[in-house]
Amino acid sequence: MVKFSVKDLNIWFGQIQALKNVSLGIEANEILSIIGPSNSGKTSFLRMLNRLNDLSPGFKTKGSLELDQEDIKKIDVEDLRKRVGMVFALPLPLPLSIFDNIAYGIKMHGLKSRAKISAIVERALKQAYLWDEVKDRLNVSAFKLSGGQQQRLCIARTLAVEPEVILFDEPCSGLDPISTAKVEEAMLKLKKDYTIVLVTNNVKQAARVGDRTAFFLSGELVELDRTEKIFTAPGDQRTDGYIRGKFG
Secondary structure, rough: OEEEEEEEEEEOOOOEEEEEEEEEEEEEEEEEEEEEEOOOOOOHHHHHHHHHHHHOOEEEEEEEEEEEEEHHHOOHHHHHHHEEEEEEOOOOOOOOOOHHHHHHHHHHOOOOOOOOOOOHHHHHHHOOOHHHHHOOOOOEEEOOOOOHHHHHHHHHHHHHHOOEEEEOOOOOOOOOOHHHHHHHHHHHHHEEEEEEEEOOOOOOHHHHHHHEEEEEEEEEEEEEEHHHHHHHHOOOOOHHHHOOOOOO
């Protein structure tokens, strides 16, 4: 089932065109890895999916982008961002306890039952593979966690509001290999219940977790295929050159 349908998508920031006639479908319950060099349009594309680009000055767009066959421009933006959560490159915990970081979004959406909030916090932390490490110190400041733990905390905070899609923008860029492995393990388990779109500069990470991989270059979608095919027999020599490290 197609979760997102993108057709002839173009975007500009002022006079700079960041995406050019991008068309693709994102399947439900897949991990779509997006790779490409800097300034290829990866993050601009990702931020289209929950309308974060709307906040940028000079932003214009043309083309269609549908979530479950509904134009995202017609979806209330708060509802859209609840359905399509985002985890950023740098973990951004709130200056609150571990518990209150996870509970924050739930409370903002009106839930008041302490018992229900506690159950959701526990579930989200377990889904993010963090519960066993923090269950005895939920009232400790989130800033006491390591960088890798903070990133998984941010994943749990996103999961707590029960999105349908999770967008990851370079979630492991500042993490050590062990923390990276834990985040990737969480992604692979989460795709059973969520659709995941991962932007990464780490082609090995894309190969490890992606069901399909899209290669962007200079704002264009060069190629999209099953990950194993992209990494063993790409259909475009530019894809092959990027994967082999000849540029980027």
